[in-house]
Amino acid sequence: MGQQAIASKAIRNQATWRDYYEMTKPRVVMLLLLTALVGMCLATSTWIDLQVLIFGMLGIGLLSSSAAVINHVVDHKIDSVMARTFNRPVAKGKVSPQRALVFAFVIGAIGFVSLAAFVNMLTAWLTLASLVGYAVIYTSYLKRATPQNIVIGGLAGAAPPLLGWVAVTGEIHAYALLLVLIVFTWTPPHFWALAIHREKDYAKAEIPMLPVTHGIEFTKTCVLLYTVLLCLVCALPYLVDMSGLIYLIGSTILNAGFMYFAIKLKYRPEASTAMDTFKFSILHLMILFVVLLADHYIPL
Ligand code: HEM
């Protein structure tokens, strides 16, 4: 065995359950699950069936985690070049791509069976399609092909509210698609704010993210325009009578916050504004979905 092979085996043996946990992108999956839960709750005016709640959340969570692990495998070369990601378990050599793929397959299979056996087939197939959308179409192809990668790929990450809704009702409803549209429109300003901050990383890894291909100023304009679009899309649940006054007030305050950061980023940026905008985007979506829940359950 050569020196390099021995060294890489030594690193690999250091893998712990924490490395496997990290590969599932737990914080991203938690937020995806919140949006799925809200999709479930808004789908019905009564309580959600406990079996659908438990196995629905488990299945969507495990398939999302599986997609995240596959992303770590497919991207391990890119990840090893970027300062933000070089320490990831597969990039670092702590977990071999083969072991990571087996892990992804096992949790993905458990997730699919949970949905197929205890929820319904439509939810199982739609969730699997989201996995393919993110892990295969976005990660393996779009990410390296076009600066519109995250706009198109964002559809997979936006799917969970629909998945939650379909888990409860077994059918696709326009209101569920409206929730998808909100996350879909939120994704570009969420990601591009971070990409502005990490532009050098992406350039080094030769990934055609918008700030690399079209420059930072153009990307800031896109963040601002998508944030305006997000404000309009967020008004729709109230305008179509899906949500009420609590939602209108909550979403207006949150969107005013997002507009503040997007305008500051474009016209009066400080060194931390891009990262502040990115962090706020996560808080924005989290609170927005909690507000949707509050609006659904509190009669006004
Ligand atoms: C194509 C769509 C998306 C792209 C390209 C994207 C990209 C990213 C990136 C690069 C990070 C930084 C991770 C890090 O610091 O290592 C991040 C963080 C995060 N994203 Fe997204 N994201 C997308 C969609 C979503 C969606 C749909 C959600 C949830 C609904 C989400 C929730 C989060 C959360 C919670 C974090 C913080 C994670 C942490 O602190 O560990 N993202 N995103």
Ligand SMILES: CC(C)=CCC/C(C)=C/CC/C(C)=C/COP(=O)(O)OP(=O)(O)O
């Ligand atoms: C079944 C289902 C709902 C699947 C969706 C799964 C999922 C984890 C979506 C979140 C999108 C996301 C974190 C993209 C970042 O990938 P990236 O490769 O651009 O970022 P990175 O460099 O941090 O890995």
